[in-house]
Amino acid sequence: MTNATQATARGHYFVPAASHYSTFLSVGIFMLALGFVFRLNGTPPGIWSMVMGAALIVYVIIGWFGELISENLRGAYTLWEDRSYRIGMVWFIFSEVMFFACFFGALYYIRQISLPELGSYEAMFTPYAKFTSAWPSAGPMGDAFMPMHAWGIPAINTMLLLTSGATLTWAHWGLIKGKQSQLTWGLALTVALGMTFMGFQVYEYAHAYAEMGLTLGAGVYGATFYILTGFHGLHVTLGTIMLMVMLGRGMKGHFSEHNHFAFEAVAWYWHFVDVVWLILFVFVYIL
Known part of the structure; x- marks a missing residue:
């Protein structure tokens, strides 16, 4: 009996062998x-410690996820x-x-509470001549x-991400219908749109x-702008x-109509990123 058959027969979870990757990840x-x-x-x-740590993390990601892919392909999961x-996702x-x-x-908090409150003190005491309580503001000490x-690059990037969500959904439809070429082209287009987005952001x-x-020296506006857009x-x-990675796995035939959660997980993540950008575009760029 295979591990998967045994796990199903027992009604228990598949338990993989002990791995050293968790230790390497902690060290990295x-x-x-x-x-x-x-x-x-x-x-x-410091720079060498960062490089070695990043290399260890990449090693763990490639090796550990590679093991998970191998376990899935040999039918260990139920x-x-x-x-x-x-x-978990x-x-x-x-x-x-x-x-x-x-x-x-x-x-x-900054826009609706802090700035109006600071503005209420302007009539009584204004220690910083350049300060204004109207948004966008650098704050009392910003450059x-x-x-x-x-309506420039941000609007273009919005269209790019919205289009990428459509191409990814098209790829998903191709996967469900067993159309390999549609899956491959849909993922390739989504990857290209994501890379173009990052190029425009740079x-x-x-x-x-x-x-x-x-x-980042432009006070509170610069800080919030770069934190939100940078993390996104x-x-x-x-x-x-x-x-x-999904494109490579799809081209190798790792997915089927009924076994493709890895693809679904990445699709969920990508659609979440799209939604966050729409909110960010409204509250950071427009309002």
């Missing part, structure tokens, strides 16, 4: 964080594992919702800047720094990498 995260702290304090070995993976996305909710909450306009950042004075850009980058 520690070295990455330690190197970052050293780097902030100007210690030269409905128990499928249900567990789905629940739901909770992961929920944690991401809370992550971005904290930053949007900070933006709301002068030009705010980012919505250009936007360079333009903002060089020509608009919109830096990181999520787009990770999502694009995951889509590239």
